[in-house]
Each structure stands twice: as structure tokens, then as C-alpha cells.
Amino acid sequence: KENKVYIAIKTTIPREGAEMGSITSLWRGADWLERELYDMFGIKFNDHPDLRRILMWDGYEGYPLRKDFTSPEIIKLPEVK
Amino acid sequence: MRTLKTEEFMVNMGPQHPSTHGVLKLVLTLDGEIVKDCVPHIGFLHRGMEKIFENRTYHQIMPYTDRLDYLASMTNNFAYALAVEKMVGVKIPPRAEYIRVIMAELQRIASHLIWFSTFAIDLGATTPFLYGFRERELIIDLFEAASGNRLTYNYFRIGGISRDINPAWIEQAKKALDNIAKQIDQYEILLTGNPIFTERTKNIAVIKPELAKSYGLTGPNLRSCGIPLDLRLDYPYSVYPELEFNVITAKNGDTFDRYKVRLDEIRESIKMIKQAFDKLPEGDIMTKVPKVLKPEAGEIYSAIESPRGELGFYIVSDGSQKPQRCKVRAPSFANLAIIPDIAKGLMISDLVALTGSIDIVLGEIDR
Numbered sequence: 001k002e003n004k005v006y007i008a009i010k011t012t013i014p015r016e017g018a019e020m021g022s023i024t025s026l027w028r029g030a031d032w033l034e035r036e037l038y039d040m041f042g043i044k045f046n047d048h049p050d051l052r053r054i055l056m057w058d059g060y061e062g063y064p065l066r067k068d069f070t071s072p073e074i075i076k077l078p079e080v081k
Numbered sequence: 082m083r084t085l086k087t088e089e090f091m092v093n094m095g096p097q098h099p100s101t102h103g104v105l106k107l108v109l110t111l112d113g114e115i116v117k118d119c120v121p122h123i124g125f126l127h128r129g130m131e132k133i134f135e136n137r138t139y140h141q142i143m144p145y146t147d148r149l150d151y152l153a154s155m156t157n158n159f160a161y162a163l164a165v166e167k168m169v170g171v172k173i174p175p176r177a178e179y180i181r182v183i184m185a186e187l188q189r190i191a192s193h194l195i196w197f198s199t200f201a202i203d204l205g206a207t208t209p210f211l212y213g214f215r216e217r218e219l220i221i222d223l224f225e226a227a228s229g230n231r232l233t234y235n236y237f238r239i240g241g242i243s244r245d246i247n248p249a250w251i252e253q254a255k256k257a258l259d260n261i262a263k264q265i266d267q268y269e270i271l272l273t274g275n276p277i278f279t280e281r282t283k284n285i286a287v288i289k290p291e292l293a294k295s296y297g298l299t300g301p302n303l304r305s306c307g308i309p310l311d312l313r314l315d316y317p318y319s320v321y322p323e324l325e326f327n328v329i330t331a332k333n334g335d336t337f338d339r340y341k342v343r344l345d346e347i348r349e350s351i352k353m354i355k356q357a358f359d360k361l362p363e364g365d366i367m368t369k370v371p372k373v374l375k376p377e378a379g380e381i382y383s384a385i386e387s388p389r390g391e392l393g394f395y396i397v398s399d400g401s402q403k404p405q406r407c408k409v410r411a412p413s414f415a416n417l418a419i420i421p422d423i424a425k426g427l428m429i430s431d432l433v434a435l436t437g438s439i440d441i442v443l444g445e446i447d448r
Contacts, residue, residue: 004315006382029297032418040131055124055447064132065406 019044040065087113096125102199102436103443105417109429116432119424121417126447134407139165139374140239142407147233149409150445152195155188155224156387157445158237163318164383164394165239168376174365177241178320183357184227184236185385186350187254190261191220192388193343193350196440200340201272203437204281209271216264219257226250239374241367251358258351265347273341282337286423286435289334296422297415300390302439305342306334312386323360324353336431339438375402382410389413389440411445 013020022045023030034045035054042063045051053060062069095106104125110118130149134142146157159181166173198213221231227246228236236243272278288298290306303310311328313321329345331338378400384393390412397406416439424432 006316008382027297028292028295028422029415029418032414053124055127057124064129069132 013043018042019046021046022048024048039063042066089117096122099202102441105436105441105443105446107420107424107432107436109424109432111429114428114430116424116427116429119421119432121420123417123443123446126443128448130448131407131409134404136403138402139376139404140372142404143237143239144233144235147235148444149411149448150387150389150392150413150442151232152442153188153192153388154232154234155184155236156385156392158234159185159319160383160385160387160392160394162237162239163385164381164396165374165376167383168379168381168396168398169239169370169374171240171368171370173241173368175320175362176245176364177366177368179357179361180242180246180366181237182320182324183246183254183354183361184224184242186354186357187220187223189350189388190347191217191224193347194220194261196343196388197268197340200434200437200440203433204278206272206278209268212264212268212271216261219260223250223254223257226253238367238370240370241365245366251361254354255358258354262348262351265344269344273344279337281431281434282340282438283335284333285336285431286427286438287333287335288419288423292419292422293334296419298390298419299412299415300386300388301329301342301346302339302390302416304329305331305338307332312384312391316384318383318385320357320360324356326353336434336438339440343440373402375400384410387412389442389445390416392445409445409448411448413441413443414446417441417446 011020018041020043022034024034031049032054034048035052037043038045038051039053039055040063052058056064089110089112092109092111093106094109096104106122106125108120108122109116130145133145137145143158143161146161147154149157194213194217198210201209224234225231227244227250228234288302288306290308293303293306293308299310307330309328309330314328326349329342329349331342376398378398380395380397382393382395384391391410392412393410395408395410396404399405420436420439423435427435
């Protein structure tokens with residue numbers, strides 16, 4: 001039986017003014033994934049056909065999955081040695 | 082003869098609509114009964130799971146995974162446990178491996194039974210709904226006996242499972258499986274040859290294999306297009322290589338094929354569980370795993386075949402006791418994204434059949 005592998009392609013982009021090219025022309029499924037990345041991390045995808053927030057509502061401010069996004073409800077766990 | 086002028090109009094289907102299976106909103110542009118455009122709106126069930134994961138220790142995350150795909154909690158537990166075990170290099174006892182596979186396959190049957198019931202009611206058939214839920218109850222009883230819960234089991238642990246099963250449980254499970262196997266044949270008599278059912282499903286909402294690949298479809302939806310991708314065979318995990326089973330595929334990729342593939346998968350799962358019972362070894366169900374887990378800095382992607390498709394966990398560790406990032410690759414997310422493409426030109430009643438047959442769970446789409 002042939003071996004099947006997962007392939008991951010990585011790149012780095014600057015934190016401020018984060019933007020990169022869209023791959024929706026290659027993979028249709030990337031559409032929603034890129035929208036999610038935009039919604040959660042604030043990464044702008046150029047040439048994306050319909051770049052809107054997907055999980056949060058329109059008009060929401062901030063990008064929840066960024067590390068500097070904290071909520072007062074998040075209670076810090078005590079450090080365990 | 083005078084030609085009638087028609088005007089397009091927009092309809093919100095959902096978020097509170099029985100056939101959207103949760104809180105999904107489809108904004109439809111209709112020309113009479115024909116769907117001209119369909120824009121899904123998701124996020125009504127967004128609880129910020131991935132952010133919560135970043136603020137919990139590895140052991141604490143397990144009960145949260147139950148709430149992702151709430152119709153298949155066992156497989157979520159399974160996927161998460163496998164990912165973390167791969168990360169810290171834990172080997173779990175063979176008995177635990179077999180019990181895990183038994184639970185995962187029972188969960189697949191339960192999930193497919195719910196799908197069968199709700200799909201039938203989407204098409205207007207109320208009787209199968211009652212039958213499907215009756216048979217699912219047998220599996221829920223088993224899970225309740227094993228884990229103490231009926232929906233969110235929290236049964237798996239990093240390093241094994243929480244409770245052992247006993248011979249009486251196995252007897253009960255075998256009886257339940259025999260019963261379900263018998264009932265599946267009854268379902269087929271009710272629906273498969275039923276002309277009303279076949280008219281509503283055959284050649285309706287056909288998904289082409291190329292489009293399915295482009296959207297990253299997985300699970301029964303992909304296999305119904307004729308692509309035999311099954312992670313249990315293609316990227317083997319746990320003790321699946323020791324079990325004999327077939328990958329169920331169909332040719333057309335229409336609504337009917339998605340129905341047929343799932344029913345046949347229930348039969349395959351029953352076979353697999355019976356094999357697992359025969360091979361079930363004695364021994365421990367847990368390995369010793371430190372209370373405070375601190376995986377080495379690095380990352381891992383680990384995926385399993387959930388009832389809906391490829392369920393993957395991508396975890397990045399920075400060496401601390403909490404993950405730095407935990408991304409859930411939810412199968413329903415990719416599966417739902419294909420709906421706008423397929424929906425165009427369908428009758429609105431066929432769109433209901435399509436969303437029903439895709440088998441989405443909003444819990445894992447919105448996370």
C-alpha cells in the first residue's frame with residue numbers, strides 16, 4: 001500500500017498590517033478558512049473573493065485569537081512547579 | 082399567451098429552522114421555488130473554544146472537546162487524546178486501545194442513526210425518525226453504563242480511558258448490535274426502494290469528485306463521490322490495522338448515495354466492533370501520565386476518521402503546561418462550505434435534502 005503523507009507549507013508575515021495572497025483560486029475550500037483567519041487573527045488575504053468575518057459578527061472589533069487579546073473573564077491558572 | 086413575470090426575493094432560512102440542524106442561517110435568493118443564490122451564515126454557536134484551549138492545561142481540555150461535535154463526543158475525545166499522546170510519546174495499553182476503537186465505532190453508529198432519523202424527517206418521513214432514535218438509545222444506554230453520561234462522555238484520558246468495561250456490558254453491547262443490524266434492514270425496506278424517497282434523492286444535489294477535492298470534503302460525503310479516502314485505512318491509527326473492514330463508496334455523489342454509504346457504514350462498524358470484542362485483551366486501561374503535562378516545544382497534527390470526516394487537532398506547544406495554539410480541523414466546516422456551490426439551481430425542498438444529507442453539526446463548525 002502506498003504511503004500517504006500530510007504536507008504543510010509555512011510562511012511568516014509581519015504582525016502589523018498582516019496581509020498575504022489568497023489561495024482560493026487553487027482550493028475552493030480555502031475560502032472559509034481564510035475568512036476564519038481574517039476573523040480571528042486579522043490577516044488580510046489579497047484577491048479573496050469575499051473577505052468578511054465568519055464566526056464573529058460584522059462590526060466586531062479586535063481579533064480574538066491574537067495573544068494580546070485578553071478578556072477579564074479569563075482567569076489565570078496558578079503556576080505549578 | 083401572456084407570460085408571467087416573476088421577481089426574485091430573499092428568504093432567511095434559519096437560524097431557528099428545524100431543517101438546518103442547529104443554528105445555521107442560509108440567506109436564500111429565490112426565483113419562485115428555485116434557489117438562485119445561497120449564502121450561509123455561521124458563528125451563532127461560537128464559544129471561543131480555541132481561545133479557551135489556550136488557557137487550560139492539557140488534561141483540562143478533554144471535557145471541552147465533548148462540546149465540539151456533540152453528536153460524536155467519543156471521537157472528539159479520541160482525536161484529542163491521540164494528538165497529545167503523539168506529542169508526549171505515551172504508549173497506551175492494548176486493552177485501552179481496543180476499548181477506544183469499540184467506543185469510537187459505537188459512536189459512529191449512534192451518529193449515523195441520528196443522521197438517518199433527521200434526514201428522513203427532512204424529507205417528510207416521520208416514522209424512521211422514531212425508529213432511528215429508538216435504536217440510538219441502545220447505544221446511549223451502553224455509553225451511560227460505561228461513562229456515566231448520555232451525551233458528553235468525557236470518557237477518554239490522555240494515556241488511556243477512565244473506566245473499564247465488564248463482561249455484562251459486552252453481552253449487552255452484542256445484543257444491542259444484533260438488534261441494530263436487524264433494524265437497519267428494516268430501514269432499508271422503509272426507504273431504499275420507496276419511490277417517493279428515491280424521487281427526492283436520486284440525481285439530486287450531485288457533488289462532482291473534483292469539486293469535493295477542491296473543497297476538502299472528507300468522510301461519507303467524499304466517499305459517496307467515489308473517492309475511497311478513509312483515515313482508518315489510509316493514515317492508520319490505534320488498532321484499526323488489526324481489524325478487517327471495507328471502505329464503503331458509491332459512484333454518483335448524489336443525495337441517495339450519501340444515504341446509502343452511511344447505512345452501509347453502520348453495518349461495517351458492527352462487524353468491526355464484533356471483531357474488537359473477540360480480540361479484546363486483558364490488562365490495564367491507563368498508562369502512568371504525569372499530572373502536569375509539559376510537552377516539548379513543537380507542533381503536531383493528528384487526525385482521525387470521525388463519523389463526519391477528517392477530525393484533526395493541530396497543537397503547538399511552547400513547552401509550558403498549556404498549548405500555545407490548538408486548531409481543530411472540523412470536518413463539518415469543510416463539508417458545509419460546499420453548499421452554496423451545489424445549492425444554485427436546486428428546488429428549495431432539495432436544498433433541505435442537501436443540507437440534511439451533508440450531516441453538519443454546528444458545534445464543531447463554530448467551535
